[in-house]
Amino acid sequence: QVQLVESGGGLVQAGGSLRLSCAASGSIFSINDMGWYRQAPGKQRELVAAIARLGRTSYADSVKGRFTISRDNAKNTVYLQMDSLRPEDTAVYYCNAEIKRSYSSSFNVYWGQGTQVTVSS
Numbered sequence: 001q002v003q004l005v006e007s008g009g010g011l012v013q014a015g016g017s018l019r020l021s022c023a024a025s026g027s028i029f030s031i032n033d034m035g036w037y038r039q040a041p042g043k044q045r046e047l048v049a050a051i052a053r054l055g056r057t058s059y060a061d062s063v064k065g066r067f068t069i070s071r072d073n074a075k076n077t078v079y080l081q082m083d084s085l086r087p088e089d090t091a092v093y094y095c096n097a098e099i100k101r102s103y104s105s106s107f108n109v110y111w112g113q114g115t116q117v118t119v120s121s
Contacts, residue, residue, distance in 0.1 A: 002026035009115030022095030038091035
């Protein structure tokens, strides 16, 4: 049983900051890529940022220079530091991770339940 649990979402004014966390737990053998996606009403889910096991990162053009993704492999946790937030950043944010479970023959992608981020004004 593998679970990803997000935290840190909420309501913030434009120009403010939030830090999202996502911790993986369960019978985990190893974790490769981890990432953050977001989905606004009526829109497709889009990749916000991704980070490989050894720290290489990638970002959507819309968040470059404002968001920073990081991870703590010892804690099986990925973070998203969001600065200079804009109303268009409002969405449900989901973390995901490519995880190999103990005694599993392959990696599978797991998703968190999502956390709401609302940016006012």
